[in-house]
Amino acid sequence: MNAYGRQLLTALRFLLCTTLILGLAYPALVFGLGQLIAPAQANGSLVSVDGKAAGSSLLAQPVTGEEFFYPRPSAVQWDAAGSSPSNLGPNQPSLIEAMTTNKAEVATRENVVPGSIPIDALTASGSGLDPDISLANARMQLPRVAKATGLGEATVNELIRENTNNAVLGFLGQPSVNTTTLNAALLQARTNP
Amino acid sequence: MELHAFALTTQLVILIVTLGALHQPMGKYLAATFSSHKHLAVERGLYKLSGVEPRADQHWKVYLRSLVAFSLVSIVALIAFQLLQGVLPFNQGLGSVDPWVAMNTAISFVTNTNWQTYAPETTLGFGVQMLGLAVQNFLSAAVGLAVVVALIRGLVRSQTSNLGNFWVDLTRGALRVLLPISIIGAVVLIITGVVQNWGGTDIHTLVTGAQQTVPGGPVASQEVIKLLGTNGGGYFNANSAHPFENPNALSNLFEVFLILLIPFSLPAMYGRMVGDKRQGYTLLTVMSAFWLISTALMGWALAAFAGTGTSVGEGLEQRFGANGTALFATATTLTSTGAVNAAHDSLPPLAGGLAMVNMMLGEVAPGGVGSGLYGLLVLSVVAVFIGGLMVGRTPEMLGKKVGAGQMKLVAVYILVTPTLVLLGTAITVSIPALAAAAPAQGPHGFSEVLYAFTSAANNNGSAFGGITSSGPALATMLALAMFFGRFLPIALVLALAGSFAKQRKIPNTAGTLATHGPLFAVLLGGIVLILTALTYFPALALGPAAEGLLK
Numbered sequence: 212m213n214a215y216g217r218q219l220l221t222a223l224r225f226l227l228c229t230t231l232i233l234g235l236a237y238p239a240l241v242f243g244l245g246q247l248i249a250p251a252q253a254n255g256s257l258v259s260v261d262g263k264a265a266g267s268s269l270l271a272q273p274v275t276g277e278e279f280f281y282p283r284p285s286a287v288q289w290d291a292a293g294s295s296p297s298n299l300g301p302n303q304p305s306l307i308e309a310m311t312t313n314k315a316e317v318a319t320r321e322n323v324v325p326g327s328i329p330i331d332a333l334t335a336s337g338s339g340l341d342p343d344i345s346l347a348n349a350r351m352q353l354p355r356v357a358k359a360t361g362l363g364e365a366t367v368n369e370l371i372r373e374n375t376n377n378a379v380l381g382f383l384g385q386p387s388v389n390t391t392t393l394n395a396a397l398l399q400a401r402t403n404p
Numbered sequence: 405m406e407l408h409a410f411a412l413t414t415q416l417v418i419l420i421v422t423l424g425a426l427h428q429p430m431g432k433y434l435a436a437t438f439s440s441h442k443h444l445a446v447e448r449g450l451y452k453l454s455g456v457e458p459r460a461d462q463h464w465k466v467y468l469r470s471l472v473a474f475s476l477v478s479i480v481a482l483i484a485f486q487l488l489q490g491v492l493p494f495n496q497g498l499g500s501v502d503p504w505v506a507m508n509t510a511i512s513f514v515t516n517t518n519w520q521t522y523a524p525e526t527t528l529g530f531g532v533q534m535l536g537l538a539v540q541n542f543l544s545a546a547v548g549l550a551v552v553v554a555l556i557r558g559l560v561r562s563q564t565s566n567l568g569n570f571w572v573d574l575t576r577g578a579l580r581v582l583l584p585i586s587i588i589g590a591v592v593l594i595i596t597g598v599v600q601n602w603g604g605t606d607i608h609t610l611v612t613g614a615q616q617t618v619p620g621g622p623v624a625s626q627e628v629i630k631l632l633g634t635n636g637g638g639y640f641n642a643n644s645a646h647p648f649e650n651p652n653a654l655s656n657l658f659e660v661f662l663i664l665l666i667p668f669s670l671p672a673m674y675g676r677m678v679g680d681k682r683q684g685y686t687l688l689t690v691m692s693a694f695w696l697i698s699t700a701l702m703g704w705a706l707a708a709f710a711g712t713g714t715s716v717g718e719g720l721e722q723r724f725g726a727n728g729t730a731l732f733a734t735a736t737t738l739t740s741t742g743a744v745n746a747a748h749d750s751l752p753p754l755a756g757g758l759a760m761v762n763m764m765l766g767e768v769a770p771g772g773v774g775s776g777l778y779g780l781l782v783l784s785v786v787a788v789f790i791g792g793l794m795v796g797r798t799p800e801m802l803g804k805k806v807g808a809g810q811m812k813l814v815a816v817y818i819l820v821t822p823t824l825v826l827l828g829t830a831i832t833v834s835i836p837a838l839a840a841a842a843p844a845q846g847p848h849g850f851s852e853v854l855y856a857f858t859s860a861a862n863n864n865g866s867a868f869g870g871i872t873s874s875g876p877a878l879a880t881m882l883a884l885a886m887f888f889g890r891f892l893p894i895a896l897v898l899a900l901a902g903s904f905a906k907q908r909k910i911p912n913t914a915g916t917l918a919t920h921g922p923l924f925a926v927l928l929g930g931i932v933l934i935l936t937a938l939t940y941f942p943a944l945a946l947g948p949a950a951e952g953l954l955k
Contacts, residue, residue, distance in 0.1 A: 217455075218473035224454035225571065226478055226543075229578065232446075233542045234535035237583065238600075241590040241625040245600040248591060253600045255618045255648070258611065266610045266618065269597055269647035273614045283722065291616050293525050294642035296719045296747030298869035300848035302951060306718060306750070334718040337645030337746045343722035345715040376652070376723065383415065384653025385714040385725035395611045 258395050261402070267291075268392050271342040277359035279397065280344070280352050281320075282390045283331050284313055287339035297335045310334065321351050343387035346375065360401055370396045412703050412727040415657055416696070419731075422661060423668050430665070431672020431684065437580050438553045438573060439677070447575050454571070461566040464902030467554055468895055470570040471547060475514050475891065478540060482510035485536045486528070494531030501527060508879040513537050515890035516544035516772060518630070518637030518742055518865035519856075519882060521873045525641055530602070530621050537637060538626040542586075545633030545666075546577030548774025551894050552670065555778050556677045558901025559802045562909045565902050577774075581666070582633055589628035589662055596658065597651030600624040623648055631662035634772040636742030636865040644732065644745040645721050656728045656745060663735045663743070667691075667770035670777040678802055682920035687780055690929050694769030695738055698762055703730040705755035719747030730755075737762035740772025742865025749852065749868040756868065757948025760855055763862045764940045765932055766821065772863065778897050780928075783935075784919060785814050785900075787928045791917040800916055803909040810903055817896040822939040824861035824885045829854045829943065832881065841878050842871045847954065851947035856882060861889035 245253035257264045266272050271282035273289040282289065286297040299306035313333040318325040329347040349371050357364040374393035377386050443451070443458055451458045462470065485492070486506035490499035501509070505522050512519040513536075524533065550573035557567050594600055604620040623639045627649050630637055640646040650656055668691065675684025706726045716722050720729055724745055732745040737759045748759055762769075768780040789806050792799025799806040832838045832853045842852035852868040859866055860882045867873075873882055918924060 215469070215473070218470055219477055221455050221571070222470075222474040222477035223481070225450070225456065225474065225574075226481060226539075228450050228453050229543060229575075230535055230539050232450075233578065233583065234539040237586070238534050238538070238622040238625040241587065241594075242600050242602070242622065244587075244591050245594040245624060249595045252597045252651075253594050253624070255599050255601070255605060255620060256597055256651075257605065257618070260611055263609070264605065264607055266607050266616060267648075269651050270616070270618065272610045272612045272616060274612045275614070276612065279612050289616075291619055293523060294640045294646050295523070296642065296645065296750065296869065298747055298749040299718065300844045300851075300868075300870065300951075301718070301750055301752050301756075302954065303844050303848060310718075329715040330717050331715040331722055334716070334720075337719050337721045337744075338640075338642035338647060340642070340647055341645075341721050341723070342647065345722060347715055383411075383657055384723050384728060385411075387714075387722045391611060398611055 258392055260395055260398055265395060266391060268389065269342060270340045270391065272391055272394070274394070277355060279394045280349060280356060280388070280390045283341050283344060284333065284335045285339040286335045289340065291340055294338045294340055296337045296339065321355055323351055327351075342389050342391045343376070344390055346386050346388060349388040356397065360397060362397070362400055366400065367397070370400065409703075412730065415727060415731055416699065418657065419661060419664065423664055426665065427669045427672045427688070430669035431676055434581060434669060434673040435676040437576050444579070447579065450575060451571065456571040458569060458572045460569055462569055463565045464554070464558070464567050464898050464905070467567050467570045468898045471550070471894065472891065474574070475547070478514045478543065479510045482513060482536050482540065483507055485532055486510065489529065489532055492531055494529050494534070496529035498527065498529045502874065504876045504879040505874050508873070508883045511883040511886050512865065513540040513635070513637060514544055515863050515886045516548060516633070516635060516740055516775070517860060517863040517886045517890070518635045519860055519867065519873070519886065520637055520865070521879055521882075523641040524639060525619065533626060533639060534622050538629060541626065541629040541633050541635040541637070542578045542582050543574065545582060545629075545635065545773040546574050548772055549577035549581065550574050550774070551897055552774040552778040552781075555781060555897050555901040556674055558904040559804060560678055561905045562907060564905050567898065567901055567905060582629060585632055585665070586625070586628045589632060590624045592658060593624045593627055593655060596655035597647075598624040598627055598655065599648045619648065628662060630743060631659050631741065632666065634663060634667065634739045634741040636736065638743060644743045645747070650745055652723055653728055656724050656732060659743075660731050660735045663739055663741050664770060666773045667739055667776045670770070670774070674777060680920070683802070686920040686925050687777070687784070689925050690932070691768070691770040691776070691780065693929060694765065694932070695734070698738060698758065698769070699731060699734040702734045702755055702758050703727065705752060705758055706730050708752065708754070717750075719750030721746065733759055734762065736866060737864060738765070738767065738769050738771070740767050740775055740863045740865070742859060744866050747869060748855070748866055749870045753948045753952035756851060756855070757944060757952070759866070760858055760944065760948065761936070761940075763858045763864050764936050766936070767862050767864065768932060775863065782814055782817050782897065782900070783932055784928055785810065786818070787924065787931050788917060788919060789814075790931065791924070791927055795915070795917060797915050797917070800910060801904070801919060803912065804904045804907050805910065810900060813896045813900045813903070817893055818935060820892045820896075821861045821889055824889050825854075825857045826943060828857035828861070828881055828885050832857070832878065838877055841873060841875065844870055847947055847950040851951060854943055854947045857885055860885040863890050
């Protein structure tokens, strides 16, 4: 065999050996460490309602009822089997159209002036699965949810406060309200008042 | 969306302090790793099983041939892996990948680009992701390290054409540098919320009553090397915007840190290997200056975006806000990473344009693992040459003459990427059937094409995601841009290293232009800027600049 053929064979054998280390042993080790150190996170940070897994606290859920907080619009309709942004350009007519449609929908749903709607309630997130909304967005939805659930604005407001992730260590990120855990808390509050 | 200058500054300070504390120890470790004559037991076993003679000192041509052989075998193996997915284990019921997509993806991951023309969730199972793509995440980054180490050896050695052993350098980069950091990093990521398991969970009744499958997989182990190796290929389609890849602001900052860790440590390795730490500090200064200025500009461009308070706009994730997005978008495009935590396509024109400029700078600030430093060293040769012309002396780089032979290699190196970018863009936009792949109207459609070729030829991998690149024509053109954008520069760098190694070292004299200190840093920074501006300004004017002005 000439030098080139030998190189290719060496390369193939090298690739197979390193695949065993980097492709098999390494992820298996990380899996083991994950299950040992932080099993809840490694398995998807599941939230439970009445002891049953009811989704991941990190993922948005599709909402249809009046009694829940809506997450941000999603390019994948909150289907976690996929994930995608809209990928629409900032000045593209279809983006402006989508935002106008969302604006009308939200204004009707929340009974607010279209101009007052926070922008995160009108725009699709980067993943399509963003569970978080801004504080302003949560406050906008507060009266509707309080009315539909019959829990009263003070109680719902308290639940919003409990499910707000403030900036980590005071400066990382920004305050955001997790709609998934908030909705789970609402459900809990309604079933066990 | 408000820019909290204080919050952005604080995060930058944290990065500067941690990277500043780590770059010298890391550089020391890297230099020792690539200079050591000892082999670990596992490495000896690996060499034996693959038939490598680790003591062989390779001529630069043999070094290059080994590198090319390894990359070609990797590409073929990865294509075969994807085509046979349906009959191989761990496929999650997913079948054979479309051949054009498989070809594009294989070249993309082997060239450290990680352009993704497929949606991972519906295309690839654990098997291909873990045993194919993630392995290339390690190895393609280790190839970059090997090349820069070979170039430095060329500058240090004299009267030889040998640059070391490719297989040994590749092994050490993967097993001694990338693997240990990845294990620690993966655990940190899991603690913040990144998943690592062997399957999704079907939830029949969600909180809201609907149904959903919570996805799963070996994500953390792939996520960490995706960033550490400046690869960028996401386990999920949404990449680091996906909550399971990047769950909160803390993981976001840690991911930016992972992207920057090795590229910012390489100048320290360089300084030690050439026996003059000042050389390393000067390059580090140039890299840092570009990074800081670019991050500040990106922060400003995003803050000027529509929105009020802490409410975010199209394509952004609420938990990161403007600061976290600006930090990530800058780090990912100034290196060859290309992971994204927001939809770059939806960024305001100025921010999207900045992301392009970052890549067009040649990804040297701090650049990809290995590729950033060898890129900046080649530009240093240009700076030395121009400086030499100004003072009227034969230019020298660390005691090695920069003559006609060297400058030919450098000139070709500088032309490769712009040629691929501009030619690819021009062909695509002038053929209507191809241009249709970018659905946006007007300058934004042009930007989508320009971004795609800039990203491919610079081996970045991020995208203006509106473009559809899975068709045969565009998949092939982008694959060619990635392939030649990776291997032509590498071949030229190794040839340059060989020509430096052959020379005798000339002692420094009073008239030698020093390649350290503020004067050289300014000269080098100026050359990086001027080369980029002269090459790409017309294209940028047609894309993001026109779009920004239209509004």
